Amino acid sequence: MNTAIIIGAGPAGLMAAEELAKAGVSVTVCEAKPSVGRKFLMAGKSGLNITKDEAPEQFLAAFTEASPHLAPMIAAFGPNEIKLWAAELGQELFTGSTGRVFPKAMKASPLLRAWLGRLDALGVTFNTRWRWTGWSDGGLRFDTPEGVQTLGADVTIFALGGASWKRLGSDGVWAEAFQAKNVPVTPFSAANAGIKIDWSSFMEKHFGFALKGIALSSGPFTSRGEAVISRQGIEGGGVYSVSRGVRDGHQLVVDLAPDQTLENIGKKLSKPQGKATLTNHMRKVLKLDPAKIALLQEMAKPLPKDPKQLAKLIKAVPVQHSGLRPMDEAISTAGGVAWSGVDETLMLQSMPATYVVGEMLDWEAPTGGYLITACLATGAWAGRHAAAKIG
Template sequence: MNTEPPFVAVLGAGPAGLMAAETIATAGHAVRVYERMPSPARKFLMAGRGGLNLTHSEPLEAFLPRYAGAEAALAAAICAFPPDALVGWAEALGQEVFTGSSGRIFPRALKASPLLRAWLARLDAQGVRLLLRHEWRGFTPDGALRLGTPEGEQLHRPAATVLAMGGASWPRLGSDGRWAAQLSGVAMQPFQPSNMGFRLTWSAIFRTKFEGTPLKRIALTFAGRTVRGEAIVTAQGIEGGAVYALSAPLRDAIAAHGHATLLLDLRPDLDAATLAPKLDEPRRGQSLSTFLRKAAGLPPVAIGLVQEALHAGATAPLPALIKALPLRLEAPQGLDRAISSAGGIALGELDNHFMLRSRPGLFACGEMLDWEAPTGGYLLQACFATGRTAGLGVAEWLAGQPVPPPG
């Protein structure tokens, strides 16, 4: 016999799951959060190592298109819990925020741990139970949750369930996408890396000399879009913020054509016409490296890239090469190194509260859903917003449902 009092189960203790739990508890329902890892919000804490970019300050008319094909499905949730609301929520937890020069919004502490501690304390005060090392293993034929625990498998029968187990990036932190196998009959899009670097072939000399070297104040162009920022040379290729901003179309182009050519502007502050007279001067015995450093103001890594292109057979004049140096990308980095993932539960499977249309009482939110966005605060904003919308949906659904009797 099931003698448990009615409760709502949230599977996953990341930002989306915890926000769903808070919203449901605020509506007066008992909530249990099940997390398969030994501690909650591991990927959230990892994001905090880079300063914890919570959201972005740009207006919603510019913010929402960042979600590309998923904009229509996410817009209502984000408009109901926009960046200003997320800022107010963080500050109510005692975490002052500030807006950086790029428009990105960060907690003043520049890390996730103080916010998470305050949040967990609030949830505890609301009566939310957090159960660690509880791994979801699917449903029984009668709809109970099967949970693997240190004490063995357990069955739990919540009044409603929110799935918030993340996507498939950085699997060592807990989100490995294995949950998809437990949702037979639910349409899925395959997981793909998002906001990731790319592989390309460097010469052994260049790789040895410049692995780990940043490329600062550059611009990257692909498919008519140009992004200014920074990147970093890796042993296998290139990664960094400017690369991530173009990663989705680059990934799709590689899938379609086997490679993609990214154009690198090493001096975006100067046009080719300005560079040309400087580079038309005679070298007077200078090596190419010395000449490029003095005439074009290029740092060593940029000079190395020009030399790589020339050795590969580039024939463009030096000014044109410096302004549009081609990088032939061969493959995206895998999900194990990607910041986020595309793919997951198809958005058409869900109603406007992110309840699965085919399974009343079962909701999903966060990176489990098939959407992607660039870095810059858009990822966390959508996780928080969809978690809140799913939580409101649970409360609304329970209000119209009879409480199941024990048994």
């Protein structure tokens, strides 16, 4: 029987294992951590956003420069296929108002349990606490509880993740070993990251509060959503979508009232203020909550008294920041094995019968179902092609 080794037990690795096992290949999955799917489970803590239901061209555009490379993979195993796959695992799904698709259970654990049950039925073997440390005499070397072990197989698929959330298994240390094998690796950088802000003491009472119903922009990247004010800065889905612009050196701008026009805001601010403070006046006529007003004051004090000038500021608050939060805190990372280093099947150009999938590849996308979809799609793609190659 043909054999395959999958290194890394996240969504991409598990999907590759499933495709190979369905093709009759004997599959062994090696995972450095004591259990599998740790980052997958973390992603589901606040509701597992497994994919997004939107037009194919719009979905693909989220992957920016990597779109042409990922296009055939997502066409073969994209949102529709993922929904069918989850349903076959007994997971009821629902689609939110923004097109995001979730299991009705909201958690990742029921889906992962069902998935592992399927893989077990297909004969997939799991070696946990097996950390890959490189190549040795043509084989794959692992540090294990029983000491150093060396394995060989007809095909190998690496699914070691990017370089964020080290405690969950994605540390990026594999890059050096790959570069030593003449595999081109683009340096890692944070993606979908919070933004660091050195607040004054004035903002302390607002830590933990959300900036709701705002619009953010940084360079060519824009988003509607919300952000949470934390001691370290601001974070949340709305922030993550524009963090790449910040990373690329663009200014961060926040519109505190995106559903109101500049002219309308100016007219409201021109109403008699009476004895009310400017803060109370803005709260009353514009319905700005304390968190929004606090951000405005923090970033632009003293505020202009002229209603038109103040209106312009409310529609475009320049946020002074210190860049992105550390890469290990980022939800995902950009960088990884360059597309020039793999062929159209995701096999390494310099190493026959060796494939890379998931966040090891150089692509990035916003949160909202895109990340997991691409991981599953690349895993399925490499698994199918690897099975065909050795079959």
